[in-house]
Amino acid sequence: MRKLIVFNNVSLDGYFVDAEGDMSWAHKRDVEWSAFAGENARGGGVLLFGRKTYELMAGYWPTPMAIQNSPEVAEGMNNFSKVVFSRTLDSASWKNTKLVKGDLAAEVRKMKNQDGEGMAILGSGSIVAQLASEELIDEYQIALIPVALGKGRTMFEGVKKRLNLKLMKTRAFANGNLMLWYEPA
Helix, strand or coil, X not given: CCCEEEEEEEECCCCCEECCCCCHHHCCCCHHHHHHHXXXXXXXXXXXXXXXHHHHHHHHCCCHHHHHHCHHHHHHHHHCEEEEECCCCCCCCCCCEEEECCCHHHHXXXXXXXXXXXEEEECCHHHHHHHHHCCCCCEEEEXXXXXXXXXXXXXXXXXXXXXXXXXXXXXXXXXCCEEEEEEEC
């Protein structure tokens, strides 16, 4: 069975995007953090996105600026297999992307039961909340970023029942970021 993880940056006040839907506050230029992100980007697997995150990522990672600023991460993002879940998109043109319009939970259950590499959700709070409610997420990798946004969206917005998690490990970075790894309790 394939493993499904979530990797998200979260502000100290609990938001994964600010009030305008922006995530740029989470991207600090730092050698240690960049090396960690680059190493994780080589991990392989399939990336899962909701429409909003897909459009944001597809609008940045294939650009010369992304390739110049974060070459290892850009290479992974552009070459990984990707699945975007959307009822409104007509097509998905970013390299190696499949568009899925069907029932999210049913599609992910089917994907988890197939052979292959693991799957990761980046951003995409609406699908995180839906899949968490369906108990389909195996691990949560949270990068706690030392910034308070005041307003925004949480990645668990819409979760209808308590989600108990167990801390697996942590790692602190010199830039103040803190990685937290959780699994369902």
